[in-house]
Amino acid sequence: MTLENTLVKESKNEAEELESVSEKPLENDVREKRPKTPPLPKGTQTLEHQVAGHRHGKSKTKLGFLQNTDGTVLKAIQSPPRGMRELQFYQNVFDENQTNSALISLRQFMPKYLGTYSSPELPNVMYLVMEKVTQPFAExxxxxxxxxxxxxxxxxxxxxxxxxxxxxxxxxxxxxxxxxxxxxxxxxxxxxxxxxxxxxxxxxxxxxxxxxxxxxxxxxxxxxxxxxxxxxxxxxxxxxxxxxxxxxxxxxxxxxxxxxxRTSTGKTDEEVSDGIDYIKETDCACTPEVAGCVNHCQLAMDLExxxxxxxxxxxxxxxxxxxxxxxxxxxxxxxxxxxxxxxx
Ligand SMILES: Nc1ncnc2c1ncn2[C@@H]1O[C@H](COP(=O)(O)OP(=O)(O)O)[C@@H](O)[C@H]1O
Ligand SMILES: [Mg+2]
Known part of the structure; x- marks a missing residue:
């Protein structure tokens, strides 16, 4: 099966307009032809902290973003040409044989590309897999x-x-x-x-x-x-x-x-109450015995x-x-x- 025919079909309108379509049942409906919310592939759930874009169960195709327990994000590949364009872009930038220095240096500004995924539950739907940008943050x-x-x-x-x-x-x-x-x-x-x-x-x-x-x-x-x-x-x-x-x-x-x-000093409330212990000894030239070393505090301020x-x-x-x-x-x-x- 080619990638093209595994892609989600959507009308020409952008996601934004699609998402504003009422979710209430319509009379005599058209909606019957609309897809039902598909089951979540094993080990996935809808993406936490998603603030925009296609949402699983809400976009017209009912497909959107998911997250995996391994800290990755799955983005349902959109209808051609948009979805393919995005997928090929990620593949090109992260191609291990890539020699274009602009593309190589662009990688640091993008979520890491981790491949594609189709689940047994939804074999016709392909997802782009990438690093979850929100993963390292508590809130x-x-x-x-x-x-x-x-x-x-x-x-x-x-x-x-x-x-x-x-x-x-x-x-x-x-x-x-x-x-x-x-x-x-x-x-x-x-x-x-x-x-x-x-x-x-x-x-x-x-x-x-x-x-x-x-x-x-x-x-x-x-x-x-x-x-x-x-x-x-x-x-x-x-x-x-x-x-x-x-x-x-x-x-x-x-x-x-x-x-x-975190607080404005970059520390969590707990870390603030723990005082200087927040800064690891290895970050500072002083010995652990030097209680209240000012460098510890300075380091705390300087930490980005x-x-x-x-x-x-x-x-x-x-x-x-x-x-x-x-x-x-x-x-x-x-x-x-x-x-x-x-x-x-
Ligand atoms: N790699 C990621 N890590 C965490 N959240 C993400 C990631 N990619 C997208 N998101 C979330 O999904 C939203 C929509 O992403 P986007 O790629 O713009 O999708 P769409 O094509 O549906 O507009 C973002 O605003 C963000 O909240
Ligand atoms: Mg978007």
Whole structure:
């Protein structure tokens, strides 16, 4: 069986429109022809902390993201040409015989590609398997930003271009859009979740206040350490985009993740109460007998807050000459927004 005919068939519309279709039964229905939610392949469950995109049991095809107990993510491959384009992109970037240095250095900014998977329960459905970006975090706060003021690819029809342009009125000026985010409130010990509808309601100023300032607020205040660590990572991605790669990334996202369980010093509450023990002796030149060594405290301050910034969603990556100015402009706008968060 070829890969093409194992792919999930979907209408031409993007996932977003599909997902907004009412899930209530319709009269005389059409819905009977719609797929039922398929059984979960053994050892999998729906993806935790998913903030946007196709969801298992909710998208029109009822297929979406799953997670495996081994810490991997399964993404149902979408209908041609989108799903194949994304799969081939991952395969190309992570090809062990790859010699293109731009693609090799791009790997560090993507979830690691781990192959494909079809389960005995759903033999006709193929999943792309990748590293779960949220895995190392106790309470992952996750934000999906679709990058670029232009979100249609070179093959888009005029109708598709018009639909894309109508989605978010401030996109031209902002340069990216919130697809969704979840933030862990340490005071209330719960997540606040925002979807793309909320993202599309944000004015340029609200992107700062209701977008980033809220995403980085753990209930006690803004997680300055996480913001700073993210800026560093985004600047590395910016550097990558400043050399021509031969690619343009339309409608691709950046996934920002930090740990909502940590405090602004980068330590968990428990680690704070444990005091200097948090820093391993090997991190410091002093002997363990030197109680209260100031270096321990200094090291604690210097330790970078663990965050993840990964590029995802490559269904519309196209060959191109020159720089991807569309992505770069969005990226620079994002970095500027994060600098403004530090000034709040
Ligand atoms: N590797 C990953 N690790 C953890 N979460 C992921 C990963 N890839 C995607 N996600 C989650 O799934 C969402 C949708 O991902 P995306 O690739 O954009 O799918 P779609 O093509 O359906 O838009 C992201 O916003 C994120 O919450
Ligand atoms: Mg997406």
């Amino acid at each position: 992952p706060c996750v934000c999906d930003l679709k990058m670029g003021a232009r979100t249609h690819d070179p093959e888009a029809t005029p109708a598709k271009i018009a639909r894309e342009k109508a989605k978010y009125p401030f996109l031209e000026n902002v340069g990216f859009q919130f697809q969704g985010y979840s933030v862990y409130d340490q005071v209330k010990k719960k997540y606040d979740i925002y979807d793309k509808k909320f993202g599309r309601s944000l004015t340029e100023v609200e992107v700062l206040t209701k977008g980033f300032a809220a995403f980085f607020d753990n209930g006690y205040g803004i997680r300055v350490d996480a913001v700073k660590a993210m800026i560093k990572k985004l600047e590395e991605i910016e550097k990558w985009f400043m050399s021509p790669s031969g690619l343009c990334f339309y409608a691709s996202s950046l996934l920002l993740v930090y740990d909502g369980e 807050c663990p965050v993840a910034v990964k590029m995802i969603d490559f269904a519309h990556v196209f060959p191109a000459s020159g720089l991807d100015e569309n992505y770069l402009t969005g990226l620079r706008s994002l970095i500027a927004y994060l600098h403004r968060v530090l000034e709040l």
